[in-house]
Amino acid sequence: MAIQHELSWSASRAGTFQSCPRKYYLDYYGSWLGWQQGGDPARRQAWVLKKMTRMPMLAGQIVHEAIEEWFIAKREGRAQPSRPEFIDGAVQRLRDDYQVSKQGKWRRRPAKMCHLAEHHYQEERIDEASGAAGTYGAQYKERIIASLEAFLDMPELAPAREADPSTWLACEDMTTFDFQGTRVFAIPDFAYRAEDGSVHIWDWKTGTPRAADEFQLQVYAGYAREKWNADPERVVGFDAYLPTREIVRVEPGAAGMDAALGRIAESIKEMTAVHFNADREDGDPDKFPMIEQGSECSSCNYRELCDRT
Ligand code: SF4
Structure with a gap:
């Protein structure tokens, strides 16, 4: 189809x-x-x-x-x-x-x-x-x-490298979740359930830190709650800036995830206002x-x- x-x-x-x-x-x-x-x-x-x-x-x-x-x-x-x-x-x-x-x-x-x-x-x-x-x-x-x-x-990356495959939750998988009727794409680079039961999500970075990076991790955390039923207080995101060997740790918690979902809702609303079906028309550039x-x-x-x- x-x-x-x-x-x-x-x-x-x-x-x-x-x-x-x-x-x-x-x-x-x-x-x-x-x-x-x-x-x-x-x-x-x-x-x-x-x-x-x-x-x-x-x-x-x-x-x-x-x-x-x-x-x-x-x-x-x-x-x-x-x-x-x-x-x-x-x-x-x-x-x-x-x-x-x-x-x-x-x-x-x-x-x-x-x-x-x-x-x-x-x-x-x-x-x-x-x-x-x-x-x-x-x-x-x-x-x-x-x-x-x-x-x-x-x-610092040893826990990810050494995680047993039976604990893995994601490895560059293209995945989506439904949010208020819209498909949301989330592609965590790597995620696994740590020994203490918390969910660790890693994003490999080859550039310099950007303001959007933390938001991206919050979106992944929301995905972890939605897809893996993760406890919001036990989801940890890591941005690994590999060339400079810096790691930024983010623990969004329920409040951070809800804030991210609020931003997504606002963004979808703005996009919906100009959306049209490109299968049927070219729209007005x-x-x-x-x-x-x-x-x-x-x-x-x-x-x-x-x-x-
Ligand atoms: S080249 Fe055109 S499409 Fe690209 S950023 Fe500039 S205005 Fe936008």
């Missing part, structure tokens, strides 16, 4: 709604059905742009997938990768994906293969003649190495205005649609 267009909620969708209404429109409406061959060319173009990534996001994705594979090997009783395999494999993936993007191989499968906005917009930072590309790429190679070394070595040109635009996938290249 074909997937139906619907209004769902996630922390990233809410963040986009706040940062630029036009980007929100293009992400969730203007690119809808763009994956269909022979469909509306405007939707196709928006969808191809939506599927692009950037080096910081690619590095983060590679770290998440390497850690996920590490845990899955453990769960399945397979040999886990050696330290060099774990780290070198991730760095090689960065190199391979960079080449896929540079050589335009992504055109064969835009949804699956790496297409970097840095290449698409021929940004100066990936200029090879000047040496800028080498410096830029090395930055993300080092970020991957630092993140994976931290995952393996930090004593002017109802989703562009923001003033600034730093948000300089790294946005949709620059060519907004004439901000």
